[in-house]
Amino acid sequence: MNFYNKSIKCIFLFIFLQFNYAQSQTYSVGVENLNYAPYFYIDSSGNYKGFSNDIFELFMQKTGIKFKFLPMPIFRLYKEFIDGNIDFKFPDSINWQSEMKKNKNIIYSDDVITYIDGIVMKNENKNKNISEIKTIGTIRGFEVKEYKDKNKNIKFLESNNISELIDSLYKDKIDAVFFNIAVALYIVNNNVQYKNKFMFRKDLPYVLDHYKMSTIKNKKLIEDFNNFLKNNNKEITDLKKKNGIIY
Structure with a gap:
C-alpha cells in the first residue's frame, strides 16, 4: 500500500512539475x-503596444503562458x-511571402482580426484610375502584386516610416499609399493638417484578409490560442x- 501511494504521489508530482514548466516557459x-x-x-x-499587445496580455493572463516580443524589420x-529562431510570428497570413514559406510546415491560428490593405489618396484625386497612378508609397517588405501586375510603369517608394509616407502623399511627392487603410486613416485623423483631405479608394483593388498567429514548431499552443479566441469573444x-478598431 505504501509503495502504491508513493507511486501515485510521484505521478501527480511529475504532472504538476510538467504543468508548471509549461506555464513558466x-x-x-x-x-x-x-x-x-x-x-x-x-x-x-521599445515596448510592444496597441490592440495586438492587449490581446496577447489577455491570453497570458488567462493561461499563465509567457511571451517575449521581438520587434524586427519585416524581411529579417x-x-x-x-x-x-523565433517561436511565433504575428501578424501573419497564408497569403504573405508564399515563395519564402514554400516547403515549410507553417501552422496558422484562427483569424485574430480582419484587415484591409488598399489605396489611400488625396480627395482631389478620387477619379484617378490605375493607369494614371505613377508612384505608390508602401511599407518595406510588403507585396503589392495587385498594382505591379496591372500597371508595369508604377514606381514604388518603400519605407518603414508610415508617417513619412503619409506626409509624402500630402505634399504630392507620391500619388497614393498602399497599406492597412485603418492605420493610414488613424494617422490622418489624428493630424489637423491632414484631416478630411484623404480617402480610401475602395473602387480600386484592395486586399481583405485576417491577421493570424503562426508557428512552425508549437502546434499545441496554437490550439490553446484558438480556444482562447473562441471563448473570450466579448473581452x-x-x-x-x-x-478604436471598428471591425
Whole structure:
C-alpha cells in the first residue's frame, strides 16, 4: 500500500512539475518593428503596444503562458521565423511571402482580426484610375502584386516610416499609399493638417484578409490560442473598441 501511494504521489508530482514548466516557459513572438497603430506599435521604451499587445496580455493572463516580443524589420522577421529562431510570428497570413514559406510546415491560428490593405489618396484625386497612378508609397517588405501586375510603369517608394509616407502623399511627392487603410486613416485623423483631405479608394483593388498567429514548431499552443479566441469573444471585442478598431 505504501509503495502504491508513493507511486501515485510521484505521478501527480511529475504532472504538476510538467504543468508548471509549461506555464513558466517564455516563448518568443517576432513582431513587425512598425508604428502600425491602432493594431500595434513600439513605444519610446521599445515596448510592444496597441490592440495586438492587449490581446496577447489577455491570453497570458488567462493561461499563465509567457511571451517575449521581438520587434524586427519585416524581411529579417521572415528570415528569423523561417530559420526557426523565433517561436511565433504575428501578424501573419497564408497569403504573405508564399515563395519564402514554400516547403515549410507553417501552422496558422484562427483569424485574430480582419484587415484591409488598399489605396489611400488625396480627395482631389478620387477619379484617378490605375493607369494614371505613377508612384505608390508602401511599407518595406510588403507585396503589392495587385498594382505591379496591372500597371508595369508604377514606381514604388518603400519605407518603414508610415508617417513619412503619409506626409509624402500630402505634399504630392507620391500619388497614393498602399497599406492597412485603418492605420493610414488613424494617422490622418489624428493630424489637423491632414484631416478630411484623404480617402480610401475602395473602387480600386484592395486586399481583405485576417491577421493570424503562426508557428512552425508549437502546434499545441496554437490550439490553446484558438480556444482562447473562441471563448473570450466579448473581452476581445472590448479590446477592439478600446483601441478604436471598428471591425
